[in-house]
Amino acid sequence: MTREQIETILKTAGAKSDKEGQSFPEGSNVTFHVAHDGASLSFQKVEHVRFDGELVYAKSAKQSLALAITDVFAVVIEGASGQTARRPAGF
Numbered sequence: 391m392t393r394e395q396i397e398t399i400l401k402t403a404g405a406k407s408d409k410e411g412q413s414f415p416e417g418s419n420v421t422f423h424v425a426h427d428g429a430s431l432s433f434q435k436v437e438h439v440r441f442d443g444e445l446v447y448a449k450s451a452k453q454s455l456a457l458a459i460t461d462v463f464a465v466v467i468e469g470a471s472g473q474t475a476r477r478p479a480g481f
Contacts, residue, residue: 413438420439435452
């Protein structure tokens with residue numbers, strides 16, 4: 391993905407810009423799906439995002455990480471647009 395694509399998705403999630411990046415409304419978060427050289431990972435419940443050059447810094451309650459923007463292939467929005475966050479079946 392490109393930075394512009396990710397920023398558009400985050401805007402759809404209701405992200406608000408502040409001096410340290412972008413954060414999401416209460417009850418809303420995003421998941422980043424990344425892949426590099428055949429390995430893929432998902433980073434869930436991201437609450438704060440900041441861009442710096444070709445990197446995106448993501449922060450959740452339990453972890454902080456830096457990702458290459460080009461390694462991000464999907465962004466999942468949960469609880470956006472004033473909806474309450476839903477839980478997948480079985481949880």
